[in-house]
Amino acid sequence: MRSIDDFSRPLEYLTPLGEQVGEIIREWVEKEVIPYRRDFDEDYLEHRLILPPFRKLLGEYGIQRILFPEDLGGWGLGHSDYLSVAAFRMFEEIARADSGMAVAFGVVFWPLVLICCEPHVNRRLCEEFAPMFTGTREPVFSCMAMTEPQGGSDIENVEILKGSTIRTTAVQDGDEWVINGHKLWPTNTGGVADLMAVVCTTDPGSRDVNDIAIIFVPCHLPGVTQSSAYEKAGMAADKNGDIWFENVRVPLWYRACGPGDDARFYGEVVSLGNMGSIAFMTGVMLNVYEKVREFTSRNTYRGLPLKENDAVAGVLADFAATIEALRILGYQCARMCDRHDLYGPRWSPEVMAKARAHRYFAADRTLEAMGRVMNLMESFGADREWDVEKHWRDVKMVQLWLGGKQLSQMEVARWFYECETL
Amino acid sequence: MPDFQACHPIAGSEGFYEKGYRMNDLGLFPYPRGRLQKADLDLAAELQSLVDKEIVEKRLELKEDYERLLKPAFVRLMVEMGLQKMFWPEDLGGEGHNEPGVAFTVMAALEQIACADVGLAFLAAHSFALQAALAGNGNLKREACERFAPLFCADGAPVIVSFLLPVFTEEESGATWRGKGLQVTARAAPAGWKLHGKCVRPTCSGADADLFGAWCAVEGEGQQAFILVPGDARGLARGPEFRKTGLAASRNADIDLAGVELAAAHCVFREEQEYRRLLSWYYLGLAACGVGALLASYRILKEWGDNRVIKATGNIFKENPLTGALMGEIAKEIAVDRLLAYDLAEMLAEPDTYGDAGCEGVFTAALIVVHHVLSSADYAIHRIMELMASAGYAKEWQLERYWRDVKTVQCYLGAYELAKHDFARWFYGARTL
Numbered sequence: 001m002r003s004i005d006d007f008s009r010p011l012e013y014l015t016p017l018g019e020q021v022g023e024i025i026r027e028w029v030e031k032e033v034i035p036y037r038r039d040f041d042e043d044y045l046e047h048r049l050i051l052p053p054f055r056k057l058l059g060e061y062g063i064q065r066i067l068f069p070e071d072l073g074g075w076g077l078g079h080s081d082y083l084s085v086a087a088f089r090m091f092e093e094i095a096r097a098d099s100g101m102a103v104a105f106g107v108v109f110w111p112l113v114l115i116c117c118e119p120h121v122n123r124r125l126c127e128e129f130a131p132m133f134t135g136t137r138e139p140v141f142s143c144m145a146m147t148e149p150q151g152g153s154d155i156e157n158v159e160i161l162k163g164s165t166i167r168t169t170a171v172q173d174g175d176e177w178v179i180n181g182h183k184l185w186p187t188n189t190g191g192v193a194d195l196m197a198v199v200c201t202t203d204p205g206s207r208d209v210n211d212i213a214i215i216f217v218p219c220h221l222p223g224v225t226q227s228s229a230y231e232k233a234g235m236a237a238d239k240n241g242d243i244w245f246e247n248v249r250v251p252l253w254y255r256a257c258g259p260g261d262d263a264r265f266y267g268e269v270v271s272l273g274n275m276g277s278i279a280f281m282t283g284v285m286l287n288v289y290e291k292v293r294e295f296t297s298r299n300t301y302r303g304l305p306l307k308e309n310d311a312v313a314g315v316l317a318d319f320a321a322t323i324e325a326l327r328i329l330g331y332q333c334a335r336m337c338d339r340h341d342l343y344g345p346r347w348s349p350e351v352m353a354k355a356r357a358h359r360y361f362a363a364d365r366t367l368e369a370m371g372r373v374m375n376l377m378e379s380f381g382a383d384r385e386w387d388v389e390k391h392w393r394d395v396k397m398v399q400l401w402l403g404g405k406q407l408s409q410m411e412v413a414r415w416f417y418e419c420e421t422l
Numbered sequence: 423m424p425d426f427q428a429c430h431p432i433a434g435s436e437g438f439y440e441k442g443y444r445m446n447d448l449g450l451f452p453y454p455r456g457r458l459q460k461a462d463l464d465l466a467a468e469l470q471s472l473v474d475k476e477i478v479e480k481r482l483e484l485k486e487d488y489e490r491l492l493k494p495a496f497v498r499l500m501v502e503m504g505l506q507k508m509f510w511p512e513d514l515g516g517e518g519h520n521e522p523g524v525a526f527t528v529m530a531a532l533e534q535i536a537c538a539d540v541g542l543a544f545l546a547a548h549s550f551a552l553q554a555a556l557a558g559n560g561n562l563k564r565e566a567c568e569r570f571a572p573l574f575c576a577d578g579a580p581v582i583v584s585f586l587l588p589v590f591t592e593e594e595s596g597a598t599w600r601g602k603g604l605q606v607t608a609r610a611a612p613a614g615w616k617l618h619g620k621c622v623r624p625t626c627s628g629a630d631a632d633l634f635g636a637w638c639a640v641e642g643e644g645q646q647a648f649i650l651v652p653g654d655a656r657g658l659a660r661g662p663e664f665r666k667t668g669l670a671a672s673r674n675a676d677i678d679l680a681g682v683e684l685a686a687a688h689c690v691f692r693e694e695q696e697y698r699r700l701l702s703w704y705y706l707g708l709a710a711c712g713v714g715a716l717l718a719s720y721r722i723l724k725e726w727g728d729n730r731v732i733k734a735t736g737n738i739f740k741e742n743p744l745t746g747a748l749m750g751e752i753a754k755e756i757a758v759d760r761l762l763a764y765d766l767a768e769m770l771a772e773p774d775t776y777g778d779a780g781c782e783g784v785f786t787a788a789l790i791v792v793h794h795v796l797s798s799a800d801y802a803i804h805r806i807m808e809l810m811a812s813a814g815y816a817k818e819w820q821l822e823r824y825w826r827d828v829k830t831v832q833c834y835l836g837a838y839e840l841a842k843h844d845f846a847r848w849f850y851g852a853r854t855l
């Protein structure tokens with residue numbers, strides 16, 4: 001019988017490590033996640049069901065250490081040129097079970113990219129934080145704190161606004177930064193994260209990108225306060241809340257890359273975030289394919305399995321075609337993020353704009369395709385037992401974060417049409 | 423409830439605004455004001471203040487709490503406001519508001535209720551559809567009214583109505599209607615009917631319904647029968663409530679009917695046209711649910727657009743050319759959907775012009791309208807959520823509830839792909855679809 005493995009992937013891009021970990025993750029989701037995921041929504045505050053599988057994957061299997069250099073107990077993936085392609089496979093496998101978990105997982109590595117990846121490895125910070133991730137069998141979570149109450153998109157709109165809207169401040173006091181401000185929504189907040197990277201300004205209102213600072217803050221420090229998790233339409237496995245910073249002190253060298261470079265390499269956070277988002281979507285689509293296939297094979301219409309009706313088959317074909325296209329697109333996006341030698345650096349405006357284009361295109365197609373098959377399943381499409389509705393609720397968020405669609409459109413237009421005032 | 427017997431259409435130019443009815447911002451979206459009676463407008467205004475007080479104001483605290491928020495609100499609407507008495511004959515305790523023009527009343531009432539809670543409007547739509555099918559003027563079924571009106575008209579408890587309509591089934595044989603399997607079989611028994619059905623999926627409230635309208639295949643006849651099954655009938659067993667995307671007011675559960683015996687009078691109709699009539703009214707109700715959800719979502723977006731600032735330029739959201747254009751498009755969807763839904767009410771209100779609600783042409787039009795409205799509501803609310811980003815996704819901002827509710831109504835309405843066959847049958851004379 002044909003399965004999700006019959007959808008195309010660009011085989012020439014795949015890597016042994018990604019495939020091997022992908023297989024491990026597939027087994028893990030089948031045993032540890034899929035049987036429990038229907039109850040995740042009700043577990044959004046406590047994560048009683050969500051934390052144990054993470055303990056196994058991140059802590060016991062040790063996947064949380066993959067980015068760190070080998071001599072620091074990591075797997076050295078930060079030095080590879082296949083990080084994104086390998087990540088794509090992992091994200092897809094997790095999202096097939098639960099895209100909220102995939103996000104929470106992906107964000108463990110998101111800020112670490114800034115210090116673990118070539119060409120901007122920050123050896124001192126790697127040495128500082130590696131033990132946190134490698135010296136335990138408990139899961140360790142990170143978070144990338146960008147969004148503020150007045151708007152997430154503006155902060156991401158670095159090219160135009162150049163950090164001028166950031167209100168979280170980092171003021172130098174001797175050999176320490178003193179951080180004050182309020183962030184909201186970051187993945188793995190609500191008390192989950194152990195370490196965060198905080199996007200700050202060293203001079204409020206400044207349009208000088210040298211004043212954009214990304215500073216690592218261990219969450220246990222005095223002055224860091226977190227709210228409990230917000231209640232959302234879906235994505236219960238990702239906790240999001242407020243974080244308040246009140247005179248939080250960290251050493252000066254906790255700054256990720258330094259003046260100018262923080263803003264520059266922030267682009268990489270954007271590109272990888274968009275790439276990962278496509279993987280979350282294809283993972284979801286693959287599982288929905290499995291569910292819809294089962295539904296339309298088991299249920300009948302005019303005496304035949306539903307899938308044998310030409311009109312229904314048309315919708316099913318569109319769904320499969322969407323997966324085919326998005327998966328190729330997603331892997332290509334990952335490849336672009338990996339191969340600076342071929343495509344330019346992943347923090348460049350070009351790769352950023354293209355990754356945004358790929359992501360919002362993929363999100364629009366995903367939501368459209370999922371909405372159609374959900375409706376095709378009639379009342380069962382809205383029924384938790386079939387899992388499709390959960391994926392539909394969860395995956396909507398993948399379209400909304402990272403500045404949402406409109407900001408993405410502006411960046412894409414700016415790059416491809418050389419617009420100057422958007 | 424206002425006095426519908428003594429009412430008259432209001433002059434075309436006098437809308438809610440001019441008359442001082444509390445239609446406020448929602449009056450911006452056009453609807454055929456001149457076709458509504460003063461009593462319709464009074465009812466809509468009354469409903470609006472009721473749902474504002476009973477639902478909207480309590481929503482943040484009570485969220486989607488069935489026992490504390492939704493059930494008491496349903497009692498207020500159906501019993502205290504008397505909506506469940508609307509069509510039934512006056513001599514049986516009803517309001518006797520059963521002229522075809524009641525379609526406008528249904529539309530105006532349901533959009534107000536849906537604006538506060540789509541699930542409650544969805545339940546009320548079931549009640550109205552059944553009332554229209556049994557007590558609508560021109561096709562009033564006196565015996566059925568005598569038997570069932572008292573249930574609705576005795577002051578006290580609300581009657582939750584649910585339907586057991588044809589669905590996709592796992593059985594390859596068995597009776598079907600337009601390709602979908604009938605979930606319940608009825609056998610003629612000496613005293614009436616004996617009903618069987620396993621794991622039957624109701625359209626709503628399987629866990630709570632007081633009366634199920636079962637669309638049955640009659641054994642040995644190849645015919646169908648619409649039989650009303652009281653929720654407490656012997657042999658009816660309810661499964662556990664299952665979790666679903668939205669419509670918290672409808673606590674649904676699959677049910678089993680194991681030889682449920684009912685008197686002959688529980689079969690309230692058998693003709694094809696009568697099923698279609700029931701469905702046409704049901705579709706009007708569901709279209710109103712979509713419109714109500716849109717109007718509520720508009721309010722949420724309006725507040726966002728008035729206050730959010732992007733691009734740090736001090737420009738409020740609605741003044742940005744891109745987001746402002748999308749907001750414009752959303753308003754267009756709402757305006758067109760509302761007009762369309764009221765057009766359907768017009769068709770049901772004017773059987774002499776368009777044909778009976780049960781004729782194939784009106785049925786097809788109703789199906790087109792409801793699919794269009796719900797898919798457009800789904801589209802528009804998706805766009806609103808995108809404009810509001812995380813706020814749209816957070817429960818606190820309320821939008822996501824309308825998003826889930828509309829999608830759930832759309833799913834329960836049925837597969838659009840197959841509805842298109844109904845359109846093709848009517849417009850092109852396709853025979854085998």
Ligand SMILES: Cc1cc2nc3c(=O)[nH]c(=O)nc-3n(C[C@H](O)[C@H](O)[C@H](O)COP(=O)(O)OP(=O)(O)OC[C@H]3O[C@@H](n4cnc5c(N)ncnc54)[C@H](O)[C@@H]3O)c2cc1C
Nearest residue numbers: 146147151152153185186187401402403404406407811812
């Ligand atoms: C599950 C989840 C996970 C998240 N994870 C993180 C995380 O890890 N880290 C983090 O910092 N945040 C995170 N967020 C927050 C998210 O990234 C932001 O909500 C998002 O970036 C949008 O910001 P906003 O909500 O403030 O909306 P706004 O910035 O107010 O945007 C609202 C709308 O305006 C549009 N818009 C904005 N700017 C422009 C412009 N210049 N031109 C035209 N249109 C524009 C946007 O596209 C959007 O449609 C997460 C949110 C959720 C729900």
